Amino acid sequence: MKDLRYLVFKDRFLLYSYLALKEHFNSYQELVSYFNSIQNDEQKNLFLKTASFYLSLVKQGDWHVDIPESDSIVEYLTNTYKYIAIFSLIESLNAGSYIDFYSFLVRRKAKIKFPIHDKNELKCQYGRYKEEFGSIQRCLSFFKSLSPERQKSLVDKLEVKNTEPTIENLAKYLYDLRCKFVHEAELVLEMSEAAFVGRTKNKMVICRLSIQDIMRFFEEGLIVHFQSRET
Numbered sequence: 479m480k481d482l483r484y485l486v487f488k489d490r491f492l493l494y495s496y497l498a499l500k501e502h503f504n505s506y507q508e509l510v511s512y513f514n515s516i517q518n519d520e521q522k523n524l525f526l527k528t529a530s531f532y533l534s535l536v537k538q539g540d541w542h543v544d545i546p547e548s549d550s551i552v553e554y555l556t557n558t559y560k561y562i563a564i565f566s567l568i569e570s571l572n573a574g575s576y577i578d579f580y581s582f583l584v585r586r587k588a589k590i591k592f593p594i595h596d597k598n599e600l601k602c603q604y605g606r607y608k609e610e611f612g613s614i615q616r617c618l619s620f621f622k623s624l625s626p627e628r629q630k631s632l633v634d635k636l637e638v639k640n641t642e643p644t645i646e647n648l649a650k651y652l653y654d655l656r657c658k659f660v661h662e663a664e665l666v667l668e669m670s671e672a673a674f675v676g677r678t679k680n681k682m683v684i685c686r687l688s689i690q691d692i693m694r695f696f697e698e699g700l701i702v703h704f705q706s707r708e709t
Contacts, residue, residue, distance in 0.1 A: 484526035495529035
């Protein structure tokens with residue numbers, strides 16, 4: 479049985495979605511018209527879920543600290559929380575297409591001959607798997623859905639020494655920040671109001687992106703994502 483819990487209460491979640499994305503619509507009714515154009519019930523439900531989660535986790539959400547002699551909201555902590563939430567929402571948009579590495583290897587269209595004796599062949603197949611199903615590919619696809627103007631404005635705010643300024647390299651850099659928190663508990667200090675100067679993989683980095691920039695690109699990308707679904 480399909481889980482359409484957000485669509486069941488669509489009036490409530492349409493209001494939440496409008497509060498999350500109202501800067502991109504002239505009126506609530508315009509958002510409703512946009513929503514009605516989404517291709518099917520599953521996608522409508524996913525839109526309501528994603529926009530509503532974004533509202534509560536990011537747009538109107540802050541990480542509150544209850545520690546003596548600490549501010550209630552610490553900028554780099556709340557920005558980390560919002561940043562990770564945004565990337566989780568991006569990944570969730572295409573979660574249904576994920577398969578594990580074993581399933582990738584044994585699927586019929588892979589045409590892989592077993593047993594695999596060569597370590598380099600296994601490494602090559604794993605590279606193919608990551609290109610097709612890795613989380614970074616979902617994020618890159620999301621970035622590439624943005625308008626050329628928005629892509630350029632984002633790319634222009636990041637400088638990595640000896641690295642070509644492309645939307646692909648920007649996406650990889652931002653995704654790496656997500657991974658450092660998830661796997662190494664490294665806070666996302668780059669998304670402050672001031673320019674961040676640091677190093678990544680022994681390369682000098684100047685990052686002028688703020689959490690507000692990331693929020694804007696997410697909102698625009700979310701709208702484009704559901705517009706681009708085939709009708």
